[in-house]
Structure formats: structure tokens, C-alpha cells
Amino acid sequence: MSFDSRSATIVALAAAGVLAAALLEESALAVYVLLALTATVTVGVSLLMGHAGQVSLGHGAFYACGAYAAGVLSTHGCPTWLGLLSAPFAAAAVATIVGVPLLILRGHHLAFATLALHLIFLSLISELSITGGDVGLQGIPRLSLAGITLTSVRSYAYLSCTALLLVVVVAQNILSSRPGRALRALSSSEVAAASSGVAVGYYKLAMFALSASFAGLAGGVYAFYMGYLSPGSFPVMLSIEYIVMAAVGGLGKVSGAVLGSALVFLLVHGLSRVATASGMPSTAPIILSYAVYALLLVSAVLFLPSGLVGLAARAAARVRARARARHSNGGQAETPLAAGPDQPAAPEQVASKHGSFS
Amino acid sequence: MSAFLSYLIHGISLGCGFALVASGIIIIYRVTRVVNLAQGMFAVVAGFSAASLLDIGLPHVLAESVAIGAAAAVGVLTGYVAVGKRGTNPQASLIVTLGVGIFCYAFEVLIWGDQPRSFAGLAGSYEFFGVDVPKQYLLVTPITVLVFVALELFFERTYAGKAMTACASNPYAAALQGIGVLRMSLYGFGLGGALGGVAGVLLTPLHPISYDSDVSLFVNGFAAAILAGLKRPVLALAGGLLLGVAESMVAGYSKASYQSALALLLTLAILLVQAMRRETLHAVEES
Numbered sequence: 001m002s003f004d005s006r007s008a009t010i011v012a013l014a015a016a017g018v019l020a021a022a023l024l025e026e027s028a029l030a031v032y033v034l035l036a037l038t039a040t041v042t043v044g045v046s047l048l049m050g051h052a053g054q055v056s057l058g059h060g061a062f063y064a065c066g067a068y069a070a071g072v073l074s075t076h077g078c079p080t081w082l083g084l085l086s087a088p089f090a091a092a093a094v095a096t097i098v099g100v101p102l103l104i105l106r107g108h109h110l111a112f113a114t115l116a117l118h119l120i121f122l123s124l125i126s127e128l129s130i131t132g133g134d135v136g137l138q139g140i141p142r143l144s145l146a147g148i149t150l151t152s153v154r155s156y157a158y159l160s161c162t163a164l165l166l167v168v169v170v171a172q173n174i175l176s177s178r179p180g181r182a183l184r185a186l187s188s189s190e191v192a193a194a195s196s197g198v199a200v201g202y203y204k205l206a207m208f209a210l211s212a213s214f215a216g217l218a219g220g221v222y223a224f225y226m227g228y229l230s231p232g233s234f235p236v237m238l239s240i241e242y243i244v245m246a247a248v249g250g251l252g253k254v255s256g257a258v259l260g261s262a263l264v265f266l267l268v269h270g271l272s273r274v275a276t277a278s279g280m281p282s283t284a285p286i287i288l289s290y291a292v293y294a295l296l297l298v299s300a301v302l303f304l305p306s307g308l309v310g311l312a313a314r315a316a317a318r319v320r321a322r323a324r325a326r327h328s329n330g331g332q333a334e335t336p337l338a339a340g341p342d343q344p345a346a347p348e349q350v351a352s353k354h355g356s357f358s
Numbered sequence: 359m360s361a362f363l364s365y366l367i368h369g370i371s372l373g374c375g376f377a378l379v380a381s382g383i384i385i386i387y388r389v390t391r392v393v394n395l396a397q398g399m400f401a402v403v404a405g406f407s408a409a410s411l412l413d414i415g416l417p418h419v420l421a422e423s424v425a426i427g428a429a430a431a432v433g434v435l436t437g438y439v440a441v442g443k444r445g446t447n448p449q450a451s452l453i454v455t456l457g458v459g460i461f462c463y464a465f466e467v468l469i470w471g472d473q474p475r476s477f478a479g480l481a482g483s484y485e486f487f488g489v490d491v492p493k494q495y496l497l498v499t500p501i502t503v504l505v506f507v508a509l510e511l512f513f514e515r516t517y518a519g520k521a522m523t524a525c526a527s528n529p530y531a532a533a534l535q536g537i538g539v540l541r542m543s544l545y546g547f548g549l550g551g552a553l554g555g556v557a558g559v560l561l562t563p564l565h566p567i568s569y570d571s572d573v574s575l576f577v578n579g580f581a582a583a584i585l586a587g588l589k590r591p592v593l594a595l596a597g598g599l600l601l602g603v604a605e606s607m608v609a610g611y612s613k614a615s616y617q618s619a620l621a622l623l624l625t626l627a628i629l630l631v632q633a634m635r636r637e638t639l640h641a642v643e644e645s
Contacts, residue, residue: 055449055452055453057456101626101630102626102630104630104633104634105629105630105633106633107448107449107452108392108393108448108449108452109629109633111393111395111452112393112580112625112629113626113629115577116577116622116625116626119573119577119618119619119622120619120622120623123616123618123619124619127613127616236573237460240456240460243453243456247453283467283468283471283472286463286464286467286472287464287467287468288464290460290461290463290464290467291461291464293457293460294457294458294459294460294461294463294464295457295461297453297454297456297457297460298439298454298457298458298461301450301453301454301457302439302443302446302450302454305450
């Protein structure tokens, strides 16, 4: 992706986000806030899975970690802005500490270890008295920034939109710089990357901590938005939802993470609206949401390994190639998937490198 | 003393259940290199099915057998989705089994609702050294031992068992010998489903299960499988018993909510030690 199309993506996202936050009704804004926060976490999960080649079934724990860090600090007299600021750092610190031993593990061992991490974190916060135990943490004050207290849902919509944009900008910049190339190298072969001078262990840990800090930031906003936290707000299913969204959008692609989380979130939300209509059994919403998440996950992994963004890129490349062929009147010099200036490699190749679960 | 004895008996029964789940994970892993995240779900399906079949008046034994059969069928279906498509790598299959497990949540809630269910196992209890031991606890251990003996015989004596072992050690060579690797993978998933089912029907009378009980069943089963080095099902029996007794003691003498955290930490520690020992080997394998 060239610099121009990258900043175009960000500007488009910012415009859409701000417009939606300004124009939506109050009732829709609640969905908007949660959607933006979910997308913020998913960007990190997608980068981690797509570029560092790690499956994390525990990102919900980092989300919870940020939320509790913000909540505990601000209920104990800290200024709320400091609570929000500490959320990503707390999550990144936890990720660094547990990441040093855990990232020795690979594949299914790492998947299990991150799942275990989530479960241990849940039992920890339901035992500690400082986090309020099973009852939860109540009375978190509203966020105050520079003397303004954010009370309306709309102000939290702007805040969550800002968090998402911040995360997208950071992610885009990292991917297009030296660390991004190093990560791409190590996701296809750690041995080859290490022998080309990439500090594999360092980059994996840094990526793990960075994606945790994205989740922590989203968690911090969530804490002030809800004003109440309990272990029940962070079920294991939450960690899995992020993976579904990242896989549907296309692993390793920032735009894919945002698109995937928006589509999946809105689909599940829309269906649960239908399911809560009168005449439906009380269990209908959970049945539908489980079924949708499961079907999307399985079909994305099996049939769409590069996600919706990969599909779109392939279609666009095909259209361009056809147009070019027509332009040069059936010239044979052009291969159908020729690498253009903003298409560094054929999409299939990209997909097989860091779009799949290898 | 009597408290210790009752914790021990409870722990052994619990450990047998973990071992059954673990042996299913190991068998599937050996043949397909896939860690089946839906393994706990098989036990839940069997437990729920047995409860429903008993409700409609089927006698014991028959109801449980049908439930185990249902779990085996679900196992084969899971396998078909997870490894049936050509060129699916184990990590993608791992995520697919996760998806299948969640899909079954929807299915289970649809059929059985979201409340915990149970059914009555063997009624009555015996008395040992002043401890009342429900008969169901005493049923769990012998059945588990029988199942493990049958498994050993299956892998040592039958053609299908040997063919599965061949696929486990080298799928390419096995295919050259005319063994259908996909078929053996599906057998593996079916057998794993049945083993999960046995765990489900044995444990449900002891603890009511709900649709999301599969997380703790999987976590403990995988822990036992890791203790066994993911190699031989029989070793999982030792791993499961160790884990079950340790958890039961922690729950008895300390706090019940610590038991699963302890099992998880123990498993993580073992995983890390194993990984550090084999790190260079893995790196070579992967390239």
C-alpha cells in the first residue's frame, strides 16, 4: 500500500467515524461505542496473528486488564485521565511479563497458554478484593479531560473513535516501517528471518505487547463508559470474537480488522435485535450469536483464508489486469496478476504468506 | 483422615474423567496433528443426550450407550469439517474445531436450554473407614480402566488400530501402504468423540453440566494430555489421576476457586519446560 492510499484509508475512516458519531441517534450510539472499542482490540489481534504468526485466545484478558487498571486507579483517587493513560501501559506491562516465558511456545501450545491466561486472569479478578471480586468494581467516575467531564454517550462515541483512529495510525505506520518488514519476514519463516538478522524473539514480544496495549486502551475507555466492571463482562467468548472478526476481515490487514469487526458486530447485533422480538424464546439471542460467530469463523478459515480484504484485492487486481489487457489490445506482455507499483506481490502470494494460519 | 479419604476418592473419579477426555485429545492429535478444541463439547453432548434419553424412559446402560454413540457421530462430523478439506494445515484446523465447538453451543442451547442438567446415576453409597462413598464414584474408576485396556488392545491388536498408529508416525508412508489417511483421521475423531462421551455420561451424575462446561473439561483434559506428553493414551490415565487428586485436595483444604487456576499454572509450567528442552528441535522441524 502506498503512502497516499494509506492516508486516504485513514482519512476515510476518520470522516466516517466522526460523521457517524455526530449524526447517529442516542440509542445507536451505544452500539457505536462498543463497535469502535471492539475494532480497536481486533486491529491488535489481527496484527499479532497475521504478522507475528501467533494465535491468541486471550486478548479479552488484556482488554479486562486495561479496564481494571483504569477502574481501580480512578476509584482510588487518581485523576481519571491518568487512569485512562495507564490502561494501555498496564496491559502492555502484563503482556511483556507473561510474554517472556509464553512466547517460547508455538502453535497450539501458545493458543492453549493464552486461553489459560484468560482463565487465570478471570479467577484472579474474582478473588482479589481490590477489583471488587465477583461482585465487581462499582462507582467508576466519569472521565474528565482538561476540566471537561464526559457524560453523554456521544462524547464517549468521539472518544472511542479517537482511540480506534490512534490505533489504526500506529498500526499502519509500524507495518510500513522496518519493524513491519521484520515481522512479515518472521511470520513466513522464523529461521530465515533470524538468519537475515531479525531479532525474532524481541519482535514477537514487542508485537505481543503492542497488541495488548491496543486492547488495554479499549478496555480503559470501556471502564469509564460503563462505570461498572465485573468478571462476567469478560468471558472467554470475548477473546474468540476478536479472532472471528480478524479472520473474516483478513489477518494482518488493518483495514480488514476494522471492516471485519464492523460487519460481524453489526450482523450479530442486528440478529440479536430480531431474536429479542416478541414471540421468540428467551435463549434465541445467544443461540443466534453463537451460530453466527461459529459459521463465520469456520467458513472464513476454510474458504476465505485471506479474508474479505484479500478477496477485494484479488477482484480489484483482476479488474485492473483486464482493463490493462483491453488497453494494450490483447497484449501478451501482461500477466493477469502483474505486480503494479502499489501491488508489491501477487495477492495470492501475500495471502499465503501472512493471510493464512500457517 | 476421613476428609482426606473422601477428597482422594473424589479426586480419583474426577481424574478418570479428565483422563478420558485427555485420551481423546491424544488420539486425535496423534493421527491428525490437530489439537481438538471441541473435545469437551463431546462430553457435554453425551451428558445432555443421556439425560434426555433417560427422561423419555430408556433404561440405563442403553441410554448411556446411545449417548456415547451420538458423541462419536458428532466427533466424526467435527473431524470432517476440520480436516476433510484438502490442504488445511493443523493450525487452521485448530481454529475450525474451535468454531465447531461454538456452533455446538448454539445447538445445545437450542435443544437443551441454557440451564445446567444432570441425571441420577447409581443410587446409594457404600461405607469405607467411616466415609460414605456414593456408588457412582466407584463405577467411574473401573469403567475408565476397562476403557483404557480396550484402547490398548485396539491399538496393539486390530488392523484399524495399527493403521491409525501408522498414520500417526508417518502419514505419507501410511498412504503409500494403501491406508486411507483421511479415513483414519475420521476414525480418530470418532474414537475421540466416543471417549469424550464416556467421560460425559460418567461425570454428569456427579456434577450437573451446562453447555459451557466444555471449557473446563477441555482445559483439564488438555492438561492431562500434556502431562502425558501427547503421546500415549495410557499415560494420560496417570496424568489425569494426578491432576484430579491434586485439584480435589486444593479444593478441599484450600479454596475451590483456586483448583482450576492451579491446574492451569501447572500445565503452563510443564509446557514451558518441554518447550525449552525441545526448542532447537522445533525450529529445525518448522523450517
